[in-house]
Amino acid sequence: MDKTRLFAVLILKEVLDGSRWSNRLLPEFRNRLPYAERGRLTELVMGTIKMKLRLDWTVERYLRGYKLSDLTPLIRNVLRLATYEILFLEKVPEYASVKEGVNLARRFGHRGVASLANAVLRKIAAGKPVPQEPWILHSHPEWLYRRWAAAYGQEIALSIMEDNNRPSNFYVRVNTSRISPEDFREKLRSLGIDYREVPELEEALQIFSFREELADLRGLFTVQDLSSQVVSRFLAPDKKRVIYDLAAAPGGKTTHVAEIIEDEGIIVALDRYRSRIKTLRKRSGELGHGSIYPVVGDLLKPPLRALADFILLDVPCSGTGTLKRHPEIKWRLKPEDIPKLARYQLKLLERASGLLRDGGIIVYSTCTLELEENEGVVENFLRNNPEFRLSEDADDNLKGFMDGPYLRVNGIVNRSDWTFAARLRKKTP
Ligand SMILES: C[S@@+](CC[C@H](N)C(=O)[O-])C[C@H]1O[C@@H](n2cnc3c(N)ncnc32)[C@H](O)[C@@H]1O
Incomplete structure (x- = not known):
């Protein structure tokens, strides 16, 4: 057998x-x-x-x-x-x-x-x-195919489905607080591990090998898809500031933010699940970050009073941008989940925005292709909150990922998951 x-x-x-x-x-x-x-x-x-x-x-x-x-x-x-x-x-x-x-x-x-x-x-x-039916041919729920065809056109919907059926790609992020990207690449070469550099992000590497073979480099890297790495860069936080990551666990983006600010500043990492915060704490310990303060709590009843300079809000979403890596999502998701999630995401964004100081920046991000959860939520939010506007001043290296005022990592072009993010600035009175 x-x-x-x-x-x-x-x-x-x-x-x-x-x-x-x-x-x-x-x-x-x-x-x-x-x-x-x-x-x-x-x-x-x-x-x-x-x-x-x-x-x-x-x-x-x-x-x-x-x-x-x-x-x-x-x-x-x-x-x-x-x-x-x-x-x-x-x-x-x-x-x-x-x-x-x-x-x-x-x-x-x-x-x-x-x-x-x-x-x-x-x-x-x-x-x-x-x-004959394209959704059966490419094995996706009919409702999802029809949603994508309505949102992006039939041709793109077909290429999304085809791409979802390809193997996913494996990316790591170099822990730049411990090792330079150049020295990390040297270590990979000496272990005989093939990789591809990503021009826009020097800390990101696509690895052509199994996770197990990287065991010797523990603490020097984090397994994280390229699309997620782009989001923390999009926040572009300054050093020595107060940063809130309000849907933080298991901490992929929190730890990246700590590396971007070279561990100089305060990052409050909030999540409602204790077990997920435990994973975040373990990860940031392994990577050696001292700037992260994990907190268990519900953003809808925030246990925080002080205002932040930068906020990252990486909301729970339908995850339809991650079907190459998590294909079972498409069999579990129901059409009625999307509007429910969008309502929840808007509530989270409203709450998070109340914790930002005047002139501060908030990044709202998802890993879904559903417009309702992406620009739908942001546009609703901006209608109710005129003191916020979309901020243009993102990292110059990320220009290639921009789609008008929004960041949209295209999973087909970039050999990654799909990601959406909006960067909003609170006006100073
Ligand atoms: C997309 S995941 C975050 C992933 C994380 N940013 C990362 O990069 O590793 C969304 C997180 O939001 C948390 N969450 C959902 N509702 C919340 C709430 N009301 N308050 C705090 N956290 C919440 C979930 O527990 C989940 O860990």
Whole structure:
């Protein structure tokens, strides 16, 4: 029995038919496999999650009146995995995918289930049907495809879906309070690790290797997508000021801000969840930052009185800009979640803005493609709060990420997640 496929099915069952997250489960199983197999496990799991709708459509064509929901979760995911291999992994011989699928079906079901799997998988390998509907072809919920087509046009909606089905990219941020980007790159070269520099951001590097291989460099870097690194740069905080990060955990951006101000200043990092603040505290300890003051609290009942010079508000959002890395989001999100989130985000922005001094800067950011949560929230806020205006004076290096007055990191162009941010200044009376 192939252990990698077995692990893939166990993870898929928890993610697609349960509520676990792939980025939590994958590392647990990867560590139990030899190095050479780890990439394959990730590819099988992420590929199957991404293509779920297309796979289900394909399998159900051959189930002769049955639905996948009539089968047990384990068998469902055995069929999804084997179908993914047959349709999308050219380097794996089809007979091997069918045979291993049947072996797994036998392991998790009775003999009848194994012969059903055999019949279905052979027919899929022979037929390889292609759906007409673009959302099935590219495996996204229809409502999400239609939303993007309405917001960005059909062509862009199609390229977003195609790009979401590619593997995600792996970025790190050099901890510039401990090592210069040049010396860090030298260390990577001496470890034989390939990387790509990002012209706009000297601390950002795309790494072509596994996270595990960077273990020797602990404390010298943070794993963080390029799109998130751009946001803290967009805040462009000055040293020796009071900075609030009001939706801070697990602290990816807080620790970046500490590095930008060279640890000179006060950063209050607020989050409502104690466990997430614990992670933030651990991270900032490992990176060696002394300027961060973690606080557990609800921004809607802020435990803070003093006013800040700079505020970062990286709100909870639908996350549709992160589907390359977190594909299960698209199967869990519902259309009605978007307006609910937008209302919550506006409330958070209203509260946060009350904690800013006159002349101060607040950055509102999300990792979603949904206009309602992005410029929708900002425009509503500006209508109710005329003492704020969009600030133009961002970091010059970020010009390439600007879309009019907003920062919009395009996930396709930049090989990253999508990010939106608005930089607002409170007028001085
Ligand atoms: C997008 S995440 C922040 C990610 C973080 N900025 C980073 O870069 O690592 C949003 C955070 O907002 C927090 N949050 C949501 N509602 C909140 C509230 N009312 N008060 C404080 N934090 C809140 C969530 O717990 C979550 O950690």
